[in-house]
Amino acid sequence: MRVRKRLCGVLVVFLFIQLLLLPVAEVRANAGPPNISAESAALIDVASGRILYSKNGDKKMRIASLTKTMTAIVAIEMGQLKDEVTVPPEAVGVEGSSIYLKKNEKLTLEELLYGLMLRSGNDAAVTVATHVGGSVPGFVYLMNEKAALIGMTHTNFTNPHGLDDSNMHYSTAEDMALLSAYALRNPVFRQIVSTKVKDISWEGEEYNRRLLNKNKLLHLYNGADGVKTGYTKLAKRCLASSATRDGRQLAAITLNAPDDWNDSAEMLDWGFRHFAMKEFVQYGETIQPEPAVTLKEGVQLVTTNAFRYPLKPEEIPDVTKRMVMSESVVTEKMNGQIIGFLQFHFRDQMIGQVPLKVQVDTPTWANTNEDTGADFWQQFWNLMAGGLFRA
Template sequence: MNIRKYLSGVLVVFLFIQMALTPAAVVKAAAAPPSLSAEGAALIDVESGRILYSKNGTKKMRIASLTKTMTAIVAIEMGKLDAQVTVPPQAVGVEGSSIYLKNGEKLTLEELLYGLMLRSGNDAAVTIATHIGGSVPGFTYLMNEKAAMIGMEHTNFTNPHGLDDSNQHYSTPEDMAKLSAYALHNPVFRQIVSTKVKDISWEGEQWDRRLLNKNKMLHLYNGADGVKTGYTKLAKRCLASSATRDGRQLATITLNASDDWNDSAKLMDWGFANYPLQELVKKGQEVKPDTPVTLEAGTHLVTTNDFQYPLQTTETEAIHKRVVMGESTVTSKMNGQLAGFLQLYLKEKMIGQVPLLVSVDAPTLAAPQASRSMWQQFWGIVSGGLWSA
């Protein structure tokens, strides 16, 4: 009997210790961001657009050839890749990086884009600008229009290549992160910036131009797939980089960074480790309105898609949801129709919304639990992020 009492006591103590330790494991704070050489830097989750890290993120700075990210995406969206482009005289001999274009030479727009992004050809930049915008000023107008559309609020372009021509050509780490994320949603852009070696035509020569990508991150970092290097005497070393792991893509910006390769690698390592994707909504999940809405018997509101968002573990408690309905009454005649949205907030900021459809059939997904138990979190019985009530 004494032995039984002793073992029972040991078990109670063990369970108490487990219960005490489990919350600490769940709410463990994220590791501190790495120390960087960069004067300005930003880290962004490409899919969601969430800025995960910022150092002097809104400071206006020179961006050197990172400018060409904007040049490329404007050209891709407005031009035809197979269009034959004639090199204008003003593009020949532009200072800095070059793919040695000749006056009157013809290349496709796609070939020029590879020369622009892999070898940072300033001559390619001017050729593209003249072809798309009619002139360099005409093209920079288009660049600034696109910047405003993306939400780059502290950016101004005066040329398509990033050479130090004035104090009026500038951006910020956060704005350039937004630009990288926007451009990386374009499959043509993604293909170009992830290419390590490309051969393009060289009119009048016996061989093609062989372009080796200047972005060493493609060789140095596991999963690296972009974006652009940059350097001028005034801007110093600049780098836009991206990497994809387990289907998730992050992008970094470092400006005036003496150790840019390591800065980017450390930032992405930190981002992947400390901002895992949390599943906040599942497709087909039934949602109960939190506002006065009449649901006809047998009708349900179900989500149209999954929703994931990068969150530190300690942030999940700050997520809350709101149902916004377009109708005050839901009937069976509305089957399959859009009835409202499930909006998701991180504190007071809306981070996304999922459409809600009317379904007259029983939902295929059981109504999820409002929260997960401590033991489920500890042992991983239920994976993902918060479940919606």
């Protein structure tokens, strides 16, 4: 009897544990979008530029100091990091966050960029803008020009710092995600925004400025490596964040987010959990042509780069590929030329294309010297002397 009771007890516990586990597995398999506080948000895969998640992502919003992402990348691309920059009078005492620049103080552009991105110095923003653009309006023109080139179609900048000076300074979460991904592909920008502590010069003082990055996510989230905090009375709390895990980098934008740190962590977790990079072709892979294309003997088509794209497992069958060629007959005279593309489509949208290069198979005995005939006979006689004529 006791043995039977013990067996029954063990069975009940076992079944109870199984019942507890089943709902957890079901929730993970059918997990919905992130539950976040932000009024507007977007999540992007940095390498591909695919928007993985959006909440009111195309709504025009104030973006506060997330503006400085654009200020920084324009300065990095158009300025010289080692340039000595003199602080102009108009930069001194700008309201809001500051690194306490003094009139006519000299710093390098690189030092100013650390002050801009780690401590969100509005005085640094004006100094950078004046140096790179010749004036603040001149630099703002460059900012909007870059926004158009990136594809930020719902964005307009009126200043380099993001202070609430006009209803005409705005962007969207999706546009800012595109900007963050673009900037994070730049190694200088990536190094700056992932830095937790930086010392820069402080002219006239006995010690350097010590800059502590305001982005707490660098300490709170595993793999966090950027990007920028932001706050004004009208924009409320804004955050651009990024993280890299297993070689994949995601970036998240939250605008007017009372719980921004947790919002970002939730979004990044969701993106890493539900999307994986699917490789469709490798670099140098031989591609079989479509029936309408004829390859002469000894000629093949190879890819000039790989193509990978972030997808949910259930989305993979929705990716199709097609070959677009400029020639219907491919001969050895086209060796080394790009004559077409292998295009990839996800549902009704093209997500990428890989150039196809003509490659001619070369016999193992041949080489690239012009006097191929002489080289052939030299190899022939060497072979004969070392083989057939040996006693």
